[in-house]
Amino acid sequence: MKIGARPLLVLHGDETFRERVRKVAGREYTFQAVPDWSSLEEAVRESPPSALVVVNPYEDHPGRGGPSPSLRSLLVEFPSTAVFAAMEITPDRTEDLRTLGKWGVVQVIAISHDDTPHALVQRFRASQGRPLKALLEQVLPPETPGRARAIVDAAAEVVAVGGHGRDLARSLHLSRRTLLRWCERAELPPPRKLLAWMRILLAAELLDDPGRTVLSVAHACGYSSDSGLRRVTQKFVGSSPTELRRRGAFARSSKSFLELMGKYRKGAGAIP
Amino acid sequence: MRAKRMTPPVRRTTRRWRTPPAITHGTEAFEGAGILDEIRGPLGLLLWQSLRDVSLWASFPPEEREEIFVAGAEENRLAAVRAAEVDVQVEPPLMTIVRMVGAPGSARPETVAMACQHIAHWADGQGHSGTGIAFAQAAAMALPGDASYAYAVGRLARRRAEYARAETWFRRAVALARQTGDWTSYALAFSGLGNLYAQRGNVPAARRFHVRALRAARRHSLRQIQGAALHDLFVIAAGAAGDEDPERYARAAFEAYGQDHPRLPALAHDLAYHWILRGHFEPALSTFQALLPHMTRLDERLVVLANVARAAAGAGERKLFEETWDEVWDGIARSDSLENGAQVLLELGHGAATLGEPERAERAAERALQVATGRGETRVQAAAEALLESVRRARGARTRAVEVPHPASGGDAEAFAADLVRTLNAALVSR
Numbered sequence: 001m002k003i004g005a006r007p008l009l010v011l012h013g014d015e016t017f018r019e020r021v022r023k024v025a026g027r028e029y030t031f032q033a034v035p036d037w038s039s040l041e042e043a044v045r046e047s048p049p050s051a052l053v054v055v056n057p058y059e060d061h062p063g064r065g066g067p068s069p070s071l072r073s074l075l076v077e078f079p080s081t082a083v084f085a086a087m088e089i090t091p092d093r094t095e096d097l098r099t100l101g102k103w104g105v106v107q108v109i110a111i112s113h114d115d116t117p118h119a120l121v122q123r124f125r126a127s128q129g130r131p132l133k134a135l136l137e138q139v140l141p142p143e144t145p146g147r148a149r150a151i152v153d154a155a156a157e158v159v160a161v162g163g164h165g166r167d168l169a170r171s172l173h174l175s176r177r178t179l180l181r182w183c184e185r186a187e188l189p190p191p192r193k194l195l196a197w198m199r200i201l202l203a204a205e206l207l208d209d210p211g212r213t214v215l216s217v218a219h220a221c222g223y224s225s226d227s228g229l230r231r232v233t234q235k236f237v238g239s240s241p242t243e244l245r246r247r248g249a250f251a252r253s254s255k256s257f258l259e260l261m262g263k264y265r266k267g268a269g270a271i272p
Numbered sequence: 273m274r275a276k277r278m279t280p281p282v283r284r285t286t287r288r289w290r291t292p293p294a295i296t297h298g299t300e301a302f303e304g305a306g307i308l309d310e311i312r313g314p315l316g317l318l319l320w321q322s323l324r325d326v327s328l329w330a331s332f333p334p335e336e337r338e339e340i341f342v343a344g345a346e347e348n349r350l351a352a353v354r355a356a357e358v359d360v361q362v363e364p365p366l367m368t369i370v371r372m373v374g375a376p377g378s379a380r381p382e383t384v385a386m387a388c389q390h391i392a393h394w395a396d397g398q399g400h401s402g403t404g405i406a407f408a409q410a411a412a413m414a415l416p417g418d419a420s421y422a423y424a425v426g427r428l429a430r431r432r433a434e435y436a437r438a439e440t441w442f443r444r445a446v447a448l449a450r451q452t453g454d455w456t457s458y459a460l461a462f463s464g465l466g467n468l469y470a471q472r473g474n475v476p477a478a479r480r481f482h483v484r485a486l487r488a489a490r491r492h493s494l495r496q497i498q499g500a501a502l503h504d505l506f507v508i509a510a511g512a513a514g515d516e517d518p519e520r521y522a523r524a525a526f527e528a529y530g531q532d533h534p535r536l537p538a539l540a541h542d543l544a545y546h547w548i549l550r551g552h553f554e555p556a557l558s559t560f561q562a563l564l565p566h567m568t569r570l571d572e573r574l575v576v577l578a579n580v581a582r583a584a585a586g587a588g589e590r591k592l593f594e595e596t597w598d599e600v601w602d603g604i605a606r607s608d609s610l611e612n613g614a615q616v617l618l619e620l621g622h623g624a625a626t627l628g629e630p631e632r633a634e635r636a637a638e639r640a641l642q643v644a645t646g647r648g649e650t651r652v653q654a655a656a657e658a659l660l661e662s663v664r665r666a667r668g669a670r671t672r673a674v675e676v677p678h679p680a681s682g683g684d685a686e687a688f689a690a691d692l693v694r695t696l697n698a699a700l701v702s703r
Contacts, residue, residue: 091355094317098308101301108302110321113345114328122331137299143472146439150293172293 006161007032007051008124011040011059012086017115021054024120036060037070044078045211048220049132049202050161052124054084054109057100066096067103075104077211080131082106084123086115106130129160132198132205139254144261148186151179151194159198162222165191187265197257200236203229207241207249214241291447294422294440296409298402298432303327306402311395314356319391321349322369323406326388329376330413338377346374365390385414385421392428401432412441419449419457426464430471431611433647438468459488459497466504473650479508496535499528503539510546518546519684531695532702537566540692545579547685553586555689562693565700571610574603578619585623593623597632614644614652621659625666633663 008029010021018033025031029052034040037060044053053074061068067085075083085100086109087093097108106127109115114123133156140149151172158168168191169179179191188194199221206217218229218241230240237244237256244252300306304323308316329340349370358366365387372379388411396404405428412421426441442464449458466481486501488494506521522543529536544559560580567573581596600620604613621636641656 089317089321091314091317091352094308094313097317097320098305101305101308104301106302108324110324112342113321113348114325114341116339116342118332118336118339119328119341122328126331133297134299134301140436144436146295146436146441146443149295149436150440153295154293 006030007043007047009034009040009043009047009051009053010055011035011037012054012056013059014056014111017086017111020115020117021120024117024124029124037068037074041074041077041211044074044081045216046219047081048162048222049080049206050128052082052084052127054086057085057087057096057105066099071100071105072103078209079104080205080209082127082130084109084127086111088112104131129157132156132160132202135205135250136201136254139251139258141258145186147182148188148261151183151186151188152198155191155194155198156201159195159202163195165195168195187261189260189264197236197260200232200253201250201257203233203241204237204244204249204253207245214245217241291444291451294412294425294444295437296413298405298434298437300402304406307400307406310400310402314352315358315362318352318356318358318366319362319395319403319407321352322366322391323410325349325369325373326384326410326414329372329379329384330381330410330416334377334381337379340376341373346370349373359394361394362391381414385411385418388414389421389424392424396428401428404428405432405434417448417452419445419452419454419461422448423457423461423464426461426468430464430468433649435468435472435648439465442468455488455492456494456497459485459492459494459501462488463497463501463504466501470504470508471649471651473654475508475512479505482508495528496533499525499533500535502528503535503542506539506546507542510542510549519543519688522546523688526692532699536699537563537696540696541576541579543688543692544583547689548579548583548586550685551586552685553583555685557583557587557589559689559692559696562696566696570603570607571612574600574607574610574616575612575619577603578616578623582619582623582626585626590627593627597623614640614647614649614656616640617643618652618656618659621656621663625659625663630663630667634660634667637663 006029008021008025008031010018010031010033012018022031032043034043040053040055044051055071057067057071059068060070071083075081083105084107085105088111089097089108100108107123109120109123133153136152136156140152154171155168158164158171163171165179166176169176172179172182174182176191183190183194189197203217203221206212206220207214212220214226214229218226221229223229226241233239233241233244237253239247239252241249297303298306304320307320307323310316311319325341329337332340353363353366353370368383368387372384388407392404392407392411395401395407405425408421408425408428412418412425415421422441422445426438426445429438429441442461445457445461445464449455449461462481462485466478466485469475469481470478482501482504486498486505489498489501502521502525506518506525509516509518509521522539525539529539540559541563544556544563547553547556547559557580560576560583563576564573564580567576577596577600581593581600584592584596597620600616604610604616610616617636617640621633621640624632624636637656637659641653641660644652644656
């Protein structure tokens with residue numbers, strides 16, 4: 001599975017801020033300014049899962065009782081997308097912030113406070129793979145050891161940007177051999193297998209987005225056609241993407257993943 | 273315990289050692305969103321902004337911190353602090369963070385970490401545990417090499433029943449403490465892991481960690497932690513059906529603690545509870561009653577009261593049982609997120625069953641089961657299910673659901689209880 005450069009889609013009326021984001025994008029991201037909410041929706045539909053979206057939540061909706069409903073529609077249609085709200089934080093916007101959290105915004109950029117290039121880069125990096133991590137948190141059983149959670153979390157981050165086993169080891173500051181040992185001790189599959197599963201879960205997360213077609217999910221995950229994605233989902237979950245989508249792709253795939261984790265736990269059977 | 277140092281911990285080993293990463297977020301939507309839910313209004317917003325500032329600042333290496341915030345950010349934040357009419361206890365640490373925003377390059381990590389820890393304590397004391405854990409974590413991120421801050425996050429996370437998060441922070445504390453030679457945090461983190469596993473019902477793992485805490489405490493002459501580890505081992509031995517004599521650990525812990533140790537009431541409580549289980553209701557009741565004046569926090573008081581009710585039921589003191597039953601239910605109705613809420617309800621259920629009141633027993637056990645399931649406390653959950661089953665079976669057979677254990681010889685227990693009551697009363701007077 002290959003994932004290209006990470007798109008950074010920006011919908012924000014403040015030209016100075018847009019320019020700052022463009023500079024920050026550098027080589028790591030492909031900057032793309034969009035003029036309105038509908039164009040943003042189109043751009044998100046065609047984007048890989050690693051895409052970041054920066055919006056002004058009040059764009060085209062200034063001061064009319066909270067953030068724009070178009071942002072809500074975007075997050076309903078594409079809940080897997082990492083959306084940043086770039087706004088001025090004032091005391092009268094406390095409720096709006098809570099609303100943005102409920103809608104699924106992954107991070108807030110405080111205009112005129114921490115919207116420096118340094119801070120922006122850091123915030124973008126920190127939100128890598130956040131939607132998938134949030135979904136995994138909900139499905140991992142409470143008895144999952146902390147070490148296992150930390151590795152799964154890191155794997156979700158790595159997969160969201162198209163990384164591989166060596167990137168996972170690097171993100172945990174470990175050698176590949178140590179990572180393998182840690183996976184064994186945490187009763188997890190080996191790193192390669194774990195990452196393969198994370199990719200399946202990522203594809204499943206995208207399949208659950210109502211705004212995406214199976215073909216666009218395949219493209220977003222780096223396959224040239226939907227047959228590649230079908231082959232992989234058949235192998236791991238035993239269903240085609242269309243079937244998965246009908247039965248709740250993430251719920252079904254995560255169930256298979258947890259069954260696999262259960263097998264590893266039984267195999268290890270040791271006291272932590 | 274040693275005083276908190278003002279210099280960063282020095283790594284004492286040159287060996288390559290990987291510190292396990294910790295889980296840094298719970299179920300909140302974005303960083304610190306839980307603060308906005310817990311504390312409404314300008315103060316909540318200010319705390320949320322301050323948390324974000326510290327996290328952002330701490331995520332950079334010291335040499336790259338100069339250009340994180342825009343020029344003038346300090347003045348704006350200062351105005352916000354003044355406008356928010358902040359609690360006097362929180363204002364100084366918030367001002368420290370404001371100064372950090374103004375001069376991020378020269379702010380000292382130790383000062384920022386202490387400010388965050390201060391806010392965490394304040395928030396926790398106010399019942400805002402989400403805010404507390406967020407700031408405790410910010411402190412641990414500001415001083416990433418300090419095991420004591422990592423341990424503090426683990427403790428708070430465990431109390432919030434965020435077990436996975438707690439485990440990662442305790443394990444991180446163990447690794448950091450070993451690297452820096454902070455043996456207090458080292459032993460405490462093992463103890464924390466032991467309590468975590470005990471809370472989740474994994475007794476063998478809990479015992480193993482408590483033994484490691486005890487060994488570390490002995491090796492480094494940490495007498496108070498040694499007492500605490502013995503105390504925890506007593507609790508585990510009392511709960512297990514092995515050949516070990518639990519009271520041996522209790523006596524050793526009693527001696528290690530001494531008269532004025534703050535954990536002595538907790539030891540007395542656990543021992544009295546053990547006596548209830550063995551059918552020694554009179555020494556248990558006298559110990560619990562001596563404990564009540566020591567309990568100032570509502571959650572602790574409710575636990576003791578529930579046990580007074582159970583011991584009173586066992587000793588046949590119906591009137592005392594009735595009084596404490598009402599008091600405990602009133603207390604539970606006033607606080608919806610008690611750490612030991614399920615256990616409190618379970619004790620009431622046992623007391624009611626002992627007195628032959630199946631309706632009351634069933635009501636308490638059902639509620640205990642509900643709370644324990646919500647918090648993932650498997651041991652209490654199983655106990656509540658067992659009580660429910662026995663009460664329902666007894667009702668079906670129209671017999672009294674009394675399962676009072678037959679007391680073994682209570683001579684030792686009574687003597688030990690008299691010692692404990694005397695020591696507890698003396699501690700109260702000396703305070």
